Amino acid sequence: MQFVCRLGTADGRIVTELQQGSDVGAVRRELERKGFHVFEVKPRGFGLLRQLRWPGRRRRRLPAREFLAFNQELAALLRAGLPLLQSLDLMLERMEDENFREILSEVRDQVKSGAELSEAFASFGDLFPPLYPSTLKAGERSGELEQVLRRFIRYLRLVLGARKKVFSALIYPTVLISLSVVMMLVMAVVVVPRFSRFYDDLDAELPALTQTTLSISFFLRDHFLWIVAGAVAGIWALRRWAGTEGGRVVVDRWRLEVPLVGDIFRYFSLSEFCRSLSTLLAGGIPLLQALDTAVSAVSNAFVRRRLEPAIAAVREGQAFHRAVEDSGIFPPLGIDMIKVGEATGALDDMLASISDHFDEAVETRTERLLALFEPIMLVVMGVIVAALLVSIYLPMVSILGQVGS
Incomplete structure (x- = not known):
């Protein structure tokens, strides 16, 4: 499987490369062993799947107010004790914006396939603020995704x-x-x-x-x-x-x-x-x-x-x-x-x-x-x-x- 990797080199440059590997963790460990500073590793397949599913269609960025409302609802569902996948399913049922519904459907599919939520959102490139996947990753590592989402909501406000x-x-x-x-x-x-x-x-x-x-x-x-x-x-x-x-x-x-x-x-x-x-x-x-x-x-x-x-x-x-x-x-x-x-x-x-x-x-x-x-x-x-x-x-x-x- 191919992964898109954003790396820092020893001479201070930031580069993007394609790497083969079995999973994100294995690719990250191999790159760190080679002396790279790894900023991001995300599966390339999701981006290709998205291009095949909607050929020639350009996605628009979600309005900031709608993105804020999405994160508020997701944080509320997680705080209520619902699993992440079930929370995404519930939000998909009530999602009115067609553009964001398609994006969220892909995010749900990626999470269901074993990807982390941060990797799923990072696979959409500049459709979301670069701060967002990194914030989610911090919550996933610490096991406090809901608290991290609350902090991001305050920042966005x-x-x-x-x-x-x-x-x-x-x-x-x-x-x-x-x-x-x-x-x-x-x-x-x-x-x-x-x-x-x-x-x-x-x-x-x-x-x-x-x-x-x-x-x-x-x-x-x-x-x-x-x-x-x-x-x-x-x-x-x-x-x-x-x-x-x-x-x-x-x-x-x-x-x-x-x-x-x-x-x-x-x-x-x-x-x-x-x-x-x-x-x-x-x-x-x-x-x-x-x-x-x-x-x-x-x-x-x-x-x-x-x-x-x-x-x-x-x-x-x-x-x-x-x-x-x-x-x-x-x-x-x-x-x-x-x-x-x-x-x-x-x-x-x-x-x-x-x-x-x-x-x-x-x-x-x-x-x-x-x-x-x-x-x-x-x-x-x-x-x-x-x-x-x-x-x-x-x-x-x-x-x-x-x-x-």
Whole structure:
């Protein structure tokens, strides 16, 4: 039987290889004997079976709220004393989402065939958070799957709460900017050209500001479809490029460098990392394996790339706080708190406190940004509208002055 193995090499690289073996344990022992650090071993057959059963069909990720509800129900059933397989059967009977029902059916089949729950979920790749299979594995090793699920549920609630605050804060600026752009386009494309016909009838010499405004207005009106098509094509190309590994790193780096907004993105990503690592360490996962999983759970590709060398540094014996400091992405306060956590043996609790601190920083900076955004937008809109009105009415004032004289 073939297994997909995610390994750490002696020189610090992380590689994925196919290995033959009778079971997961035998493959893991053989790889460890060869000097590899084994992060994950999962049967390849399940992935092939899934591709044969649903050829050409692409699975969508489960919404976070539904995934949270699933884990809450599973934890409740396990706490009530039901065996894992029976719990999965009961949940399948009540599952309404067709996509997740198919996934859960495969998970149940794998568990029934002898696979662990963590291996079953890991076989679906990026459909589930990388933190999830590692968390389940910690519960399976300790025999406390229900308690570990409760800990993951708390983590998921905190992450969802932080994301909700950020997205809710961005709704108002987005709506305001969109309405402002629409209003200015209507004035430039509809209102200004009507005044042009009036000025043509008067045969008057127009000021430079008015001529510039009319030229821009006519250009937008005459090439509107081409401008829209070009904008759509540009956005599509940018999204395709940003979807590549290199493009994603560049875009995420730009986000961190935007004035006022960059720190919000940075603290949010560091909160993700600290919260994930704290959850894994509290579940009994060794630091090196937990670090690899926590880094892969960071949504910002640039932050993730800056943190990846810390995995190799810790593997070579460097202190964790020193490896994080070398990444250049953590603030000094976070590094000091990690150092204290290492010294006191309470690294998981300290990382949770750091994550709370970063969440508060995100919330505080977002509120400050919104407080600045509204007056700045009003001033910018006022200047643009005033410039349009002045350019429209300036010739009329000039003509009336000539008539009066």
